[in-house]
Amino acid sequence: MEPLLGNTSESTIDNLQSTMNLMRQITEIAECREAVRSFQRRGQSVGLVLTMGALHAGHLSLIADARKRCDEVAVTIFVNPTQFGPKEDFSKYPRPLENDLKLCREAGAAIVFTPDVGTMYATDAAATLHVGVIGERLCGAYRPGHFDGVATVVCKLFNILPADAAFFGEKDYQQLTVIRRIVRDLNIPIEIVGCPTIREPDGLAMSSRNVYLSETERLQATSLSRALFAARAAVAAGEKDASSIVDQIRRTILDAGPASVDYIEVVDPDSLASLNWMHGRARICLAVRIGATRLIDNVEFQSQED
Amino acid sequence: MEPLLGNTSESTIDNLQSTMNLMRQITEIAECREAVRSFQRRGQSVGLVLTMGALHAGHLSLIADARKRCDEVAVTIFVNPTQFGPKEDFSKYPRPLENDLKLCREAGAAIVFTPDVGTMYATDAAATLHVGVIGERLCGAYRPGHFDGVATVVCKLFNILPADAAFFGEKDYQQLTVIRRIVRDLNIPIEIVGCPTIREPDGLAMSSRNVYLSETERLQATSLSRALFAARAAVAAGEKDASSIVDQIRRTILDAGPASVDYIEVVDPDSLASLNWMHGRARICLAVRIGATRLIDNVEFQSQED
Numbered sequence: 319m320e321p322l323l324g325n326t327s328e329s330t331i332d333n334l335q336s337t338m339n340l341m342r343q344i345t346e347i348a349e350c351r352e353a354v355r356s357f358q359r360r361g362q363s364v365g366l367v368l369t370m371g372a373l374h375a376g377h378l379s380l381i382a383d384a385r386k387r388c389d390e391v392a393v394t395i396f397v398n399p400t401q402f403g404p405k406e407d408f409s410k411y412p413r414p415l416e417n418d419l420k421l422c423r424e425a426g427a428a429i430v431f432t433p434d435v436g437t438m439y440a441t442d443a444a445a446t447l448h449v450g451v452i453g454e455r456l457c458g459a460y461r462p463g464h465f466d467g468v469a470t471v472v473c474k475l476f477n478i479l480p481a482d483a484a485f486f487g488e489k490d491y492q493q494l495t496v497i498r499r500i501v502r503d504l505n506i507p508i509e510i511v512g513c514p515t516i517r518e519p520d521g522l523a524m525s526s527r528n529v530y531l532s533e534t535e536r537l538q539a540t541s542l543s544r545a546l547f548a549a550r551a552a553v554a555a556g557e558k559d560a561s562s563i564v565d566q567i568r569r570t571i572l573d574a575g576p577a578s579v580d581y582i583e584v585v586d587p588d589s590l591a592s593l594n595w596m597h598g599r600a601r602i603c604l605a606v607r608i609g610a611t612r613l614i615d616n617v618e619f620q621s622q623e624d
Numbered sequence: 625m626e627p628l629l630g631n632t633s634e635s636t637i638d639n640l641q642s643t644m645n646l647m648r649q650i651t652e653i654a655e656c657r658e659a660v661r662s663f664q665r666r667g668q669s670v671g672l673v674l675t676m677g678a679l680h681a682g683h684l685s686l687i688a689d690a691r692k693r694c695d696e697v698a699v700t701i702f703v704n705p706t707q708f709g710p711k712e713d714f715s716k717y718p719r720p721l722e723n724d725l726k727l728c729r730e731a732g733a734a735i736v737f738t739p740d741v742g743t744m745y746a747t748d749a750a751a752t753l754h755v756g757v758i759g760e761r762l763c764g765a766y767r768p769g770h771f772d773g774v775a776t777v778v779c780k781l782f783n784i785l786p787a788d789a790a791f792f793g794e795k796d797y798q799q800l801t802v803i804r805r806i807v808r809d810l811n812i813p814i815e816i817v818g819c820p821t822i823r824e825p826d827g828l829a830m831s832s833r834n835v836y837l838s839e840t841e842r843l844q845a846t847s848l849s850r851a852l853f854a855a856r857a858a859v860a861a862g863e864k865d866a867s868s869i870v871d872q873i874r875r876t877i878l879d880a881g882p883a884s885v886d887y888i889e890v891v892d893p894d895s896l897a898s899l900n901w902m903h904g905r906a907r908i909c910l911a912v913r914i915g916a917t918r919l920i921d922n923v924e925f926q927s928q929e930d
Contacts, residue, residue: 474811
């Protein structure tokens with residue numbers, strides 16, 4: 319029997335791939351860009367989902383959203399060192415690559431880009447993006463340089479995979495806001511689609527870092543979403559004072575067990591500026607450490623107009 | 625008689641443009657990007673020449689080089705405020721737009737992008753590029769923030785005009801080096817082509833700022849290139865000590881009249897790191913103020929191997 323892909327031209331491979339829904343894992347930049355462009359030249363739109371791997375239902379939901387909106391989906395799996403602080407969990411961040419590739423294949427991704435660090439960063443890499451105050455608030459205050467690292471790698475990946483649209487979860491709300499800002503400010507030709515946070519049945523926002531939680535911590539961690547949902551209900555019922563909402567959230571979280579609150583803030587959904595008083599759309603964002611694990615969550619809410 | 629372009633479809637206009645060599649002046653971002661992509665969809669490559677206007681033979685040479693290498697040429701004319709320091713010549717920088725458009729048309733440009741500042745920068749623009757030490761040496765030491773401003777606007781223009789190649793003069797050697805670096809570090813999908821410095825018959829490097837020179841200063845300014853050419857000859861003849869070359873250049877310039885030397889440096893052509901001793905390829909770069917006008921120039925030289 320002839321080898322299936324032996325002696326075939328590139329376009330035959332493309333056609334085969336398309337017919338058989340073969341997923342290509344790509345590690346080189348030029349090949350990856352060409353794979354995206356090759357779809358686009360045939361009139362197919364490409365949706366992009368950027369990940370650090372350790373895929374969970376939240377990522378799979380992004381891939382599903384991308385498949386609904388675009389003809390083909392490209393996923394990236396890259397644990398980006400420049401967005402981790404020196405004391406953060408870069409080395410222990412989970413990297414279950416084989417399982418991730420299997421999940422991408424089952425979810426219908428056409429391309430998975432899995433570069434190594436040396437492919438992404440020259441040893442004398444110097445050019446970086448800076449996002450200013452929008453990256454210095456909330457998580458940025460606790461993770462100096464994190465959002466500049468995110469902005470830089472996202473800009474690089476947008477250039478390597480020049481997709482039509484990119485899909486990001488609202489769970490990382492500040493990240494989504496930063497990415498919208500770099501796309502606007504640098505005129506990057508891609509549409510940014512924010513997708514709802516995917517939660518466990520008990521409300522905990524899906525995160526690759528949830529695996530760090532012990533059984534007790536895992537139970538305790540449900541207090542974050544419980545507190546946020548209660549706050550949203552309070553706002554819908556007429557509460558307008560941000561500090562009393564924040565106090566209520568903090569009490570709910572600390573009542574559930576020992577935790578260290580990095581921040582709980584009511585912010586403008588576009589500028590992330592702190593709000594003292596509810597009017598119209600806003601976002602409540604929080605970051606809390608339970609044991610050694612740092613968790614973030616947020617909800618949108620709409621206050622009644624006066 | 626029917627109006628020439630009345631009631632025609634977009635593709636008819638494209639065809640007419642192509643047949644009649646009509647040049648389009650465009651001020652809006654989306655229209656500009658679409659114009660570039662429209663050429664590319666028809667299989668035509670696009671070369672890009674970024675300028676601040678006040679076009680001279682140096683710019684026209686870049687457009688000519690772009691025409692040789694690409695099917696169509698796009699030119700931008702934008703005096704970018706973020707690359708001028710607070711005491712620099714932003715407001716008095718020459719802006720002879722009508723004449724610039726005429727020169728672009730005669731040079732065969734297909735597109736000229738002439739945005740206003742509000743089109744290029746949102747009032748709350750926050751995301752910027754930083755280029756690190758490569759932008760802090762040489763001119764960067766005298767113009768803090770200049771190369772970050774250049775890098776940011778160039779990245780924006782590459783996104784607005786996603787051309788196949790961009791053509792930059794070697795006269796602004798540090799700028800060319802910075803742009804090569806951001807393209808590499810951010811994986812921007814464009815080829816950067818460095819083009820030789822174009823000089824007046826007496827050797828003065830062409831610059832839009834030469835119009836600031838009085839008649840006496842204009843004569844005196846020839847000392848810059850004369851000194852650089854003499855240094856290159858000395859290196860070819862065996863001189864290897866950077867400091868004695870720099871001294872010789874400084875003497876030639878100061879002998880020609882009152883001038884203030886910002887720097888004269890022998891540098892590595894890629895990293896711009898200062899060199900003390902010649903071996904292989906290097907670049908001599910200088911910046912000198914004559915009267916109120918700051919002039920820059922540089923030459924490449926090749927030292928004999930030991």
